[in-house]
Amino acid sequence: MAVPKxxxxxxxxxxxxxxxxxxxxxxxxxxxxxxxxxxxxxVGLVGALAHDSDFAVAAVSKTGRYRGIGIDIEPDxxxxxxxxxxxxxxxxxxxxxxxxxxxxxxxxIKEAVYKAxxxxxxxxxxxQDVNVDIGDMTCCTTSGWTVxxxxxxxxxxxxxxxxxxA
Numbered sequence: 001m002a003v004p005k006x007x008x009x010x011x012x013x014x015x016x017x018x019x020x021x022x023x024x025x026x027x028x029x030x031x032x033x034x035x036x037x038x039x040x041x042x043v044g045l046v047g048a049l050a051h052d053s054d055f056a057v058a059a060v061s062k063t064g065r066y067r068g069i070g071i072d073i074e075p076d077x078x079x080x081x082x083x084x085x086x087x088x089x090x091x092x093x094x095x096x097x098x099x100x101x102x103x104x105x106x107x108x109i110k111e112a113v114y115k116a117x118x119x120x121x122x123x124x125x126x127x128q129d130v131n132v133d134i135g136d137m138t139c140c141t142t143s144g145w146t147v148x149x150x151x152x153x154x155x156x157x158x159x160x161x162x163x164x165x166a
Contacts, residue, residue: 012056013049014039020060021045038119048115052156059160068147068163070115074104076157087127096134104157106132109139109149112161117145120163 018028021042031049032040041047047060048071059071084101085093092106100106110130118125121143129142132149139147145163152158 013051013058016056017047017049017058017060020047020058024060024062026062038115048112050112050115050158055156055158057158061162063165065165066162067165068116068120068161070112070117070147070161071159072108072111072115073156073158074108076154077104078102079104079107089128089131091131100134103153105134105151105153105159108157109151109159109161112149112159113139113141113145113147116147116161116163117141117143120145 014031017031022028024045026042026045029042031042034040039047039049044063045060046063046066046069047058048069049058050071050073051057052073052075054075055073057071057073059069061069079087079102087107087110088096088101093101107127109132110127113130114125123143125141125143130139132139137149139149139161141147147161147163150160
């Protein structure tokens with residue numbers, strides 16, 4: 001059972017999502033929690049929720065536009081020392097500066113990508129299964145998906161991953 005603070009944060013993300021649903025002309029239905037699974041979105045919608053200790057975010061779209069959406073958020077703080085190699089693929093380690101690798105940016109992007117594609121195929125992805133190309137703002141997964149990304153890096157690090165319907 002989640003502690004009350006986490007339930008409030010999760011509830012705040014659901015409030016944001018229901019507001020977005022209304023903006024899309026969809027009745028603001030409940031978004032049921034599922035144990036260990038992504039949120040259960042109403043028919044005709046796809047979306048994702050995320051929160052940290054200070055912010056709650058959501059992304060919602062009609063299914064005709066996107067097949068999958070993922071969002072994640074983390075404080076704009078460095079990774080704990082030594083995690084760069086766990087989170088980054090060999091290509092990313094060769095491509096990016098130590099400053100970028102030690103930030104939480106790749107972590108947040110990969111979490112958002114996981115949330116976008118996992119509901120499509122149910123394949124669990126690890127950090128090494130997602131290769132980020134910040135120059136093209138895309139990610140490729142070992143399961144064959146190509147996902148577009150958008151990021152914000154202040155005051156928090158937030159990534160949005162979308163899987164087009166094409």
